[in-house]
Amino acid sequence: MHIIVENLAKAYGLLWALKDLNFALKPGEFVAILGPKGAGKTTLLRILAGLVSPTAGSVKLDGATLSDGATALRTKIGFLTPADHLYDNLTVSENLYFFTSLYHQQKNSHAIDQALQQVNLADRADEYAANLSSGMKCRLSIAKWQLLEPELLLLDEPYGVLDGGGVDVLEKFLQGQCAMGRIVVVASHHVSRVLKLSSRAVILNRGRLTFDEIKQQPWPNFDKAFGEFLPQGETWRS
């Protein structure tokens, strides 16, 4: 899948959350979206997911505009927000059954068990999602998207709720997605973690794209660009 973002802008009332964004995403890319709070990271992810309509500009997925509301395109997009998008009063396996059916990919119980094993939740299959910790819910979301196999996977702050084991599960999953040619876009404040896996970094500040480069080692341009958001006197070294 190829994604082209052209002149993208989003305004909430008089406030421009995003302005004049232009970039393209290629298959297999792992993009880190960084920036201070209120920079527009979540808004950008929600527009890419088709949950929010842009005020101006467009997002094209393989040439088709997302705002047309084409349902076929929606099967290709995944959006992982930790501890969200799960029904509390459905069990772990019922949640997976429901969402895979919703995507017309009804999985049998063996496939669901296997996905739960991969995220270390097999023994919780019959528990209500409400009884899971935030970290476990995040792992359940990983299992969900593992089953749904989207071509574009968007993640909003996935690291905040995960423990060490959960981070390993997530990183293994994301690396697997990129290896299969899928696009992964992660917005996070855990800069060193997300940069470790990413192939490219994008920095947003006050809704504008201030930095966009393929990863290098060393990476002086990134260090300089990201250093601007650090407290005075502190520096960043990739």
Place this chain on the structure above:
Amino acid sequence: MALLRESYLLLWKDLLLELRRRESLLTMFFFGTLLLFVFHFSFDLAPERVAEMAPALLWLAFLFTGTLGLAQLFQPERENHCLDALLLSPLDRGALFLAKSCLNLVLMIVVEIVVIPLFWILFNLRSWNLLPQLFLVTLLGTIGFCVLGTITSAITLRARARELLLPLVLFPLMIPVILATIRCMENVLRTGEFGDAIPWLRLLLSFDVIFLTVGVLIFDRVIEN
């Protein structure tokens, strides 16, 4: 077919959640019966006034209990941003409308099955033989209420004072349904048959069909904006 399959899947999920939470059904049931007792102690329903009073009192109870159900209709979707999860999926938005309308219809029918006979018992009414016709009219009216209620519930979903806004938007739009249902019931109670109320019955049926179709067609715009 995909629309019906998706509607069935969503309805299965909603009924499962309702069976586990029992919030809407219990609230509607208790509120409905409570209203009947209030009416019972407030009005003396003399036999000659049954035809003009009973339909209005019954529909007053259904409107209030139904509005309680509508206020809870999208509650599971509000928790954990599950509405986003549904909108993210390739789900036909019309299926969401159908499933939510059916859920509210099921809940209201369950309440009505208890409330209507209880009304007859409390007011010592003897026209039990008319209940099938009255149930039919009530069903058509309830379908209209649920269909329109689902649309307005979705419109007010993101509003800050949605519980206040919902009846303000819904009740004026419901006037044709309420009027037609009350007129039909009144005629059945007075004459024992639909007779002169057939045009009202047609209006009720047309209202249901039109808003059901409109709901399926426009629900994507309603829920996404």
